Amino acid sequence: MKAPNWKEIPPGGVIAKGGTAFQYATGDWRNSRPIHDLELCINCLRCWVYCPDASIKVKDGKVVGIDYDHCKGCGICSKECPTNPKAIKMFNETDFGESHPSEF
Amino acid sequence: MITQDKLKAEDFVARTGNEAVAEAMRQINPDVVAAYPITPATEIVQIFSGFLADGLVDTEFITVESEHSAMSACIGASAAGARVMTATSSQGLSLMAEVLYIASGLRCPIVLAEVNRALSAPINIHCDHSDTMAVRDSGWIQIYAENAQEAYDNLIQAVRIAEDQEVKLPVMVCMDGFIISHGLEVVRLLKDVQVQRFVGPNKPAYSLLDVEYPITVGALDFTDFYFEHRRQIAEAMEKAKTVICKVGEEFGVEFGRSYGFxxxxxxxxxxxxxxxxxxxxxxxxxxxxxxxxxxxxxxxxxxxxxxxxxxxxxxxxxxxxxxxxxxxxxxxxxxxxxxxxxxxxxxxxxxxxxxxxxxxxxxxxxxxxxxxxxxxxxxxxxxxxxxxxxxxxxxxxxxx
CATH class of the missing domain: 3.40.50.920 (Rossmann fold)
Structure with a gap:
């Protein structure tokens, strides 16, 4: 798609509608990746409460995964996880090579 | 809204530049004024706050802790769709500098009464144009006055210029510190209704407070769009040339004093x-x-x-x-x-x-x-x- 020129966009960088954050994947900033283990998870939802970016995906009261399009890799979910061993562990992004989480 | 004269407008009166500009602000009756005092511009908002205390304006007056905050508050109010004014001078304008670029970049039609004063150091409170020249590339329109009459007339015209749909840029209305700001001159004031009619209603394209139509102001603008938005400002400056002349001529037709470049x-x-x-x-x-x-x-x-x-x-x-x-x-x-x-x-x-x-x-x-x-x-x-x-x-x- 050809990007609009300066005559075709709203002045001053105004985004003239709401909810557009969904369209902007900010997960590629991340250098530390949380991996969720369904076996170890007790579904206490502390990670969901503490995640500053609403990146813990929950369905029917259960953690079902992580939204890697928006997770910045802060590690708070793993820090707050109360199980031993932890149900969410952090890994260095370089451990995964160039692959996007959706591909592995 | 003040739609009729509460103060009796005399044809010819003695006013300092600061008094004349404060009078114009009262007649414009802006929605929001956020300002911090600094010599020689202090009097403008001091007199204006007197008008506010006397119930002569409907303005929300925001007292702030610095000029940086004053301009920041102005931007927020302007993005919300308000008609916004402020006043400053010298070091105050320098402290605003970072935020001045944001006002123009977000296309906020703020009007600033600027009283030209030298910059430190050595510290000096008197007139030169160092302060406004230091921010000449900030995307603000700059209009300079020869005397108190022009400062008064320019401020009224500035509202129209800034808010024009083709422009939407902030305007700095400059007058020489002390020489004009504190010099007592014979000034011909307009009647409140004349000023109100000339400036007309503010018609913002967007409002940050409109919950029916949510918008984002000040979003991140990377390599993909920043250049396009800066190009838009240059175009708005080009369009402003026509608008400045049109407004100056119209002012002449209405009130007998025409203005151009x-x-x-x-x-x-x-x-x-x-x-x-x-x-x-x-x-x-x-x-x-x-x-x-x-x-x-x-x-x-x-x-x-x-x-x-x-x-x-x-x-x-x-x-x-x-x-x-x-x-x-x-x-x-x-x-x-x-x-x-x-x-x-x-x-x-x-x-x-x-x-x-x-x-x-x-x-x-x-x-x-x-x-x-x-x-x-x-x-x-x-x-x-x-x-x-x-x-x-x-x-x-x-x-x-």
Whole structure:
């Protein structure tokens, strides 16, 4: 798609509608990746409460995964996880090579 | 809204520049004013807050802890769709500098009453144009006044210019510190209803407070869009040229005082000219009259609008001149002349027939300039035109 020129966009960088954050994947900033283990998870939802970016995906009261399009890799979910061993562990992004989480 | 005169508007009254500007603010009755006091602009908002205490305006007046905060509050209010004004000077404008770029970048039509004052150090409270020249590339329209009347008229016009759909840029209405801001002059004030009718209602394209239509203001703008948004500002500045003239002419039709980019004084047949901004233009008119008596075809070009810079109009206005002196009340300290000199030279460079141009940096920190000083400037011009002297930036009125 050809990007609009300066005559075709709203002045001053105004985004003239709401909810557009969904369209902007900010997960590629991340250098530390949380991996969720369904076996170890007790579904206490502390990670969901503490995640500053609403990146813990929950369905029917259960953690079902992580939204890697928006997770910045802060590690708070793993820090707050109360199980031993932890149900969410952090890994260095370089451990995964160039692959996007959706591909592995 | 104040729709009829609560104060009796007299035709001719004695007002200082600050009083006249505060009066214009009362008549405009802005939605929001956020300001922090600084000499010599303090009086403007001090008088205005008196109007507020007396119930003469409906303005939300926000007292803040700094000029940085004042302009930040102005931007928030403007993004919410309010008509917003503030006033400052010198160090205050410098402290605002970061936020000035945000006001223009977000296309907030804020009007700022600016009282020109020197910048520290050494500390000085008197007039020069260093403060506004330091922010000349901030995307603000800059209009300069010769006297209190023009400061009053310019402020009223600034609202229309800033809020024009084609422009949507903030405007700085500048007047010389103390010389105009504290000098008592005869000023002709308009009636409240006339001002209200002239400025009309504010019609913002968006409002941050409109929950039915949520918007984002100030979003991140990376390599993909930032350049396009800066290009839009340049275009708005170009469009502002037409709007400034249109509003100035309309003001003339309504109230008898027309405004454009320049006021030419005895320029029709002038051979030797001076270009200057602010109160010095008034002093130069006296020098022109004296020189005319002595037989010199002298003229004055008073520049009213520095941003956007009226290139085509300058070329036309200086066509007949053999030589001209550019008077700068600020120095770039580049050793390459003052800011106005650089603009003028750039504008005229591509012309085959252009006058020889000299530059004088004068009046820094409020150093007085007299008609006698200006006569000397004019008397140098024939030598420059004849090639007997080389053009180089020089300092006028400094002790050598």
């Amino acid at each position: 320049f006021e030419g004084y005895k320029m029709e047949d002038a051979e030797y000219g001076v270009i200057a901004m602010g109160s010095t233009a008034g002093t130069a008119k006296v020098a022109v009259d004296e020189l005319r008596k002595k037989g010199m075809r002298a003229g004055l070009l008073k520049l009213r609008v520095f941003r956007p810079f009226p290139v085509t109009e300058l070329i036309n206005a200086t066509k007949g001149l053999k030589a001209m002196a550019v008077l700068d009340r600020a120095d770039t300290l580049s050793t390459n002349g003052g800011p106005l000199f650089q603009e003028v030279c750039t504008a005229l460079y591509a012309e085959d027939h252009r006058p020889k141009i000299n530059n004088y940096i004068y009046g820094l920190g409020g150093r007085d300039i007299t008609p006698f000083d200006l006569e000397k400037v004019y008397q140098e011009l024939p030598k420059l035109a004849a090639g007997e002297e080389k053009a180089k930036p020089r300092y006028l009125g400094v002790r050598e």
